Amino acid sequence: MIRYTDAVGTVRAEQLRGFFVGWPRAASPEQHLAVLRGSHRAVVAVDDGTDRVVGFVNMISDGVLTAYIPWLEVLPEYQGRGIGTELMRRILEAADHLYSVDLLCEAPLQPYYERFGMLPVPGMSRLRRSALDGLPASDGGSAPG
Numbered sequence: 001m002i003r004y005t006d007a008v009g010t011v012r013a014e015q016l017r018g019f020f021v022g023w024p025r026a027a028s029p030e031q032h033l034a035v036l037r038g039s040h041r042a043v044v045a046v047d048d049g050t051d052r053v054v055g056f057v058n059m060i061s062d063g064v065l066t067a068y069i070p071w072l073e074v075l076p077e078y079q080g081r082g083i084g085t086e087l088m089r090r091i092l093e094a095a096d097h098l099y100s101v102d103l104l105c106e107a108p109l110q111p112y113y114e115r116f117g118m119l120p121v122p123g124m125s126r127l128r129r130s131a132l133d134g135l136p137a138s139d140g141g142s143a144p145g
């Protein structure tokens with residue numbers, strides 16, 4: 001059974017293997033855990049059968065008006081089962097009082113986020129690929145972003 005929780009203080013690093021698929025360098029499970037714990041809010045999906053985190057979403061926010069969703073990822077073997085939808089539903093529900101919730105995504109994913117009432121908007125971003133240099137090498141694949 002898939003269980004959802006925002007109690008990320010209970011998550012252990014060893015439950016966080018296999019994420020950042022396709023990134024040339026991936027955050028370690030310890031860094032990933034620090035990302036979750038350092039967020040305004042995060043929700044994880046846990047497969048109780050394997051005790052593994054199989055999906056996560058996090059939000060950073062000023063807590064008053066605005067929030068940003070940096071990460072949403074579901075492990076490949078768990079995709080297409082509604083887990084991403086439930087993670088988004090839960091993180092957005094807790095942000096109903098905010099003026100704006102933003103995220104960045106590739107164009108093909110825009111229809112996915114439109115399902116949650118989000119609208120495409122122009123944006124700007126500064127990416128420092130050198131920030132990935134200290135991270136462990138990943139399984140390979142293309143470099144997003």
Ligand SMILES: CC(C)(COP(=O)(O)OP(=O)(O)OC[C@H]1O[C@@H](n2cnc3c(N)ncnc32)[C@H](O)[C@@H]1OP(=O)(O)O)[C@@H](O)C(=O)NCCC(=O)NCCS
Binds near residue numbers: 071072075082086112
């Ligand atoms: C995007 C992602 C989080 C969706 O999670 P999920 O649990 O598979 O999603 P759900 O089962 O709730 O919904 C599946 C729907 O998302 C759509 N979808 C998933 N990935 C997509 C993509 N890259 N482009 C367009 N649509 C996509 C599927 O086509 C499916 O549509 P359908 O309901 O009409 O069949 C997951 O595919 C993922 O982790 N992808 C890799 C990381 C990523 O791209 N994260 C988003 C960064 S902005």
